[in-house]
Amino acid sequence: MRFGQQLKDSLIRDYYYYYIDYQGLKDLLDARGADGEWSEESEEAFVKALEEELEKVYDFQKLRTYSINQRVKEMDVKVQDAIRSIDTSSPLSEQAFEDLEFDLEEILSDVHDLAKFTQLNYTGFQKIIKKHDKVTHWILRPIFAARLNAKPFFKDDYDPLVVKLSKLYDLVRTRGNPVQGDSSAGGGQQNFVRQTTKYWVHPDNITELKLLILKHLPVLVFNASKEFEKEDSAISSIYYDNADLELYRGRLEKSEGAEAVRLRWYGGMSTDTVFVERKTHREDWTGEKSVKARFSLKEKNVNAFLRGDYTVDQAFKKMREDGKKSPKEIEDLEQLAREVQYSVLTRKLKPVVRSFYNRTAFQLPGDARVRISLDTELTMVREDDFDGRRRAGNNWRRMDIGIDWPFNQLPDKDVERFPYAVLEVKLQTQMGQEPPQWVRDLVASHLVEAVPKFSKFIHGTATLLPSKVKLIPYWFPQMDVDIRKPISHQFGIERPNNLTSSLSNSDDILSSNSGDITMDEEEALAHNGDGSSASAQRHGGDNYEEEHHDYVSDDEDAEHIPLMGISRDRSRSRSRRTAQFHNFNETVRQIGQTMRSWTESLIFEAERPVPGTSTVPAIEERVFHAPPGKLIHIPVRIEPKVYFANERTFLNWLEIGIYLSAISGSLRAFGNERAAYASFFFMITAVLMVFYSIGLYLWRLRAIRLRRAIRYDDQIGTGFMCGAFVLSVLVNYVIQVW
Incomplete structure (x- = not known):
């Protein structure tokens, strides 16, 4: 238009x-x-x-x-x-x-x-x-x-x-009794499990989306005693990886146990508290859920901690003396800190990508059952030194930028300004409990575009380090497609x-x-x-x-x-x-x-189409191709039972082949001369079936290990082998009759 x-x-x-x-x-x-x-x-x-x-x-x-x-x-x-x-x-x-x-x-x-x-x-x-x-x-x-x-x-x-x-609407909606609770990010939890779904939001729809959500959830304000400032919504994260981009590949392929290590702070560069976070991916078949865990450090101690000079005992000495947390909580945090420090030192992790955005979070204080966050002005910035340029120097982050979006002082090759806002809907509902109806209406509307498993770390790395990345996420080739939709x-x-x-x-x-x-x-x-x-x-x-x-x-x-x-x-x-x-x-x-x-x-x-008519409108199809030298990674869910299913299918085909070979042997040993001729066709069918089942098993096994996004069902072989069996029976009948 x-x-x-x-x-x-x-x-x-x-x-x-x-x-x-x-x-x-x-x-x-x-x-x-x-x-x-x-x-x-x-x-x-x-x-x-x-x-x-x-x-x-x-x-x-x-x-x-x-x-x-x-x-x-x-x-x-x-x-x-x-x-x-x-x-x-x-x-x-x-x-x-x-x-x-x-x-x-x-x-x-x-x-x-x-x-x-x-x-x-x-x-x-x-x-x-x-x-x-x-x-x-x-x-x-x-x-x-x-x-x-x-x-x-x-x-x-x-x-x-x-x-x-949001504050006024919440007061009127609750008749002066707003929900009270801890407004700190994540409540009081250090390890928490949530079902998270991500969406892209076009800039034209951002304000409307915020106004719609605040009708149902208040804006989560961490410090209600002060007037809101732009800096209060700023969140910055430094993602760490090594020269082989080991963590990037693990997070992209969703390998079991894949980790992401990042350092996050809220507000401007003068913030004294830095959160060290680790995300761990767990496959569903393990019976565990993906978990994000974190602990805090003073900014002045971050470099020493990452070098191993600042020990875990030193980091948590004051926390033990204060006694505000239980010994069990402190032990869990210390164990997490040791694992992160060991991973940084042994894997040689360095700062790679920074993500910056302004977050508007909607949540009832102290109630994490429904939490919605909208990240705007999302920007990824290079922090690495892979090209020989020491952007961060010996520091854990570069200091030539702060939260001064859109970071016009940076060269184009160092910055990626994401064109959309990112909406995250996080639910902590009981097993089998449906999300609220208004949430379902929201995510089904024209205001959002679902992008499952979208990651700021993955997108920033794939965009800013094209020479080191061969495997790219599935949404990467679709960035030039307009996500705006009619109502x-x-x-x-x-x-x-x-x-x-x-x-x-x-x-x-x-x-x-x-x-x-x-x-x-x-x-x-x-x-x-x-x-x-x-x-x-x-x-x-x-x-x-x-x-x-x-x-x-x-x-x-x-x-x-x-x-x-x-x-x-x-x-x-x-x-x-x-x-x-x-x-x-x-x-x-x-x-x-x-x-x-x-x-x-x-x-x-x-208007319901009559069977046999072609009243259904044609669906527009788009074919996306990877850039030269790149491969698109399609998320494929693989569980142990998939391997077992492949083995069962192979054994079933093998069993049929054994039966046919037994029939062939019986006809040859106990039948007349005509039966001996007929047994030949059964034996040929049995051999073909065994070799076919072995080849199909090995092909599927390799495709499953490589997580290939292909059709695994047998579209031709089953009919062909059944036809061969029927043909063998007919040949046997014809020979016996004539």
């Missing part, structure tokens, strides 16, 4: 006067002089119009940001007053808390809309500058980049706002159709069930330069569409569809305050849901 059409389809009605006039700027590019050349006057007119558009977008974005921040401050006062009233003689009613929750949902929707507005306009400026440089051959990109940096409307960080909204179902942050605009006259608002734009709005859009006669209504989620997807979003009854996301419906805001009207509204909604379910069942039944 072209950007101009995408802009028209994604316009938020409240904001459409303030979007970049993309069509108007395009018209200026098409307006050449009489000789068809781009003149200096044309360039001046274009630059002036571009500056005006930048000023308009920047001013509006700052105004909306200020307005949202003021509303958050007002909501903070209201929520605190409501919480204090609980312990008084006249506490707020349940309806008052519902109204507070609804007001917070409105703010969440405004934050979402502003983030989408910002992203879309920034893309628009990038597109029009690229088009200008291509069409006119006058290079404007470097100059306008400086202007964008002077008015950085696209650089606003919404994380502090998300943290504040498959009603999910996300929605603004219902009957919203009363705060920025435009109520007479100009679209009808709640209308998909067409009014004449007044059409003229307004024409003045804005888009000349759009299509709907300016924004569909929920507003995802960028891929060029090969054509779809229509059915919003006609959107307000009746049960959503997991955030919705804005001012028709509820004041009139809903009476319980009678609320019950009536709820009854109507339930009737609407029942009617729609019945209707959809008929539609799905009618």
Whole structure:
């Protein structure tokens, strides 16, 4: 889809006067002089119009940001007053808390809309500058980049706002009784087992995803006594490996017992505490689970510890004296420290790759059953000295960078800026217990792309050390594929159709069930330069569409569809305050849901393909090839029972061959002359079957050991051998009869 059409389809009605006039700027590019050349006057007119558009977008974005921040401050006062009233003689009613929750949902929707507005306009400026440089051959990109940096409307960080909204939402949702507990990473556990699933998130969907999650889980704040700062979310890790990349290969192939050793710290480079972590992979057939274990060191002692000069007894002497942990816990930590130190010294492990990202974690404090983390601004940086350049010197990490993303001071060969955010869903549920429904809805939505077993360490090593890596992860060749998807179902942050605009006259608002734009709005859009006669209504989620997807979003009854996301419906805001009207509204909604379910069942039944017809749409297939000199590693799960199954199959074939050879011998020894001829065919079939079973067994055994991602079932041999057996029986019958 072209950007101009995408802009028209994604316009938020409240904001459409303030979007970049993309069509108007395009018209200026098409307006050449009489000789068809781009003149200096044309360039001046274009630059002036571009500056005006930048000023308009920047001013509006700052105004909306200020307005949202003021509303958050007002909501903070209201929520605190409501919480204090609980312990008084006249506490707020349940309806008052519902109204507070609804007001917070409105703010969440405004934050979402502003983030989408910002992203879309920034893309628009990038597109029009690229088009200008291509069409006119006058290079404007470097100059306008400086202007964008002077008015950085696209650089606003919404994380502090998300943290504040999360705190308020949690207070209102729990009616002033938020879950209490240890907010430290991992709780009080040093060794913990979790089921972790990883997803990629496109930058366009990051803010929406955060706002959706905080409706169900609060943002995990490690230090609630201080104001949130950007540095608080920064996490840096140094992954260690040797010159043979032994740990990289083990983690990529998921070998039993494969380890990853890393040193991690939270916050800036001045942080005094460093965590030494070891991840150990365990195959399922062992009956154990993969475990991450860690212990802490003071930064000043890290180098000495890695050299072996700082002993384990010295490292844990103070911990034993404090007595805050049990002797058993300290012994386990000491054993872990000895194993890590021994591994570093014997394997000659050195710093190889650093990963940096800003993490937003969602979790009930002290409750690790559901933990969701979103890592943004993910960057991998080289730390090795394999090419002769001592990046870290004799230190355990390089010191020429900190947490100053995007690390523009580094050469391109030393840095990999990952294009997506990484979502991790970690569950500690009981055996057989299903995750919450909202989590299942989230991971099945268009906002995320599942990437099982994704690893920052593996990706960084494969990207930054191409000359030393031959085996690459399966996701590596797909990095240039756009992961944005069309909305498959009603999910996300929605603004219902009957919203009363705060920025435009109520007479100009679209009808709640209308998909067409009014004449007044059409003229307004024409003045804005888009000349759009299509709907300016924004569909929920507003995802960028891929060029090969054509779809229509059915919003006609959107307000009746049960959503997991955030919705804005001012028709509820004041009139809903009476319980009678609320019950009536709820009854109507339930009737609407029942009617729609019945209707959809008929539609799905009618659209179900008839056997023998080809009504199923074709599935688009992509074939990915490894770069020259590389091999793609496909994760293949191998358990001991696979070897046993291969042996059983071989023995079954061998048993059949023995039976056939016995039949052949019996016919030869006890039969007549004709039977002796028939026995020859049985013997040939038995020999073929034995040799075939041996060859198949050895081929499968080698493929299993190499973890090859191939078909292991026998597609031809079984039918061939059965045919040979039937042919032998027929030959025997024919010889005996004739």
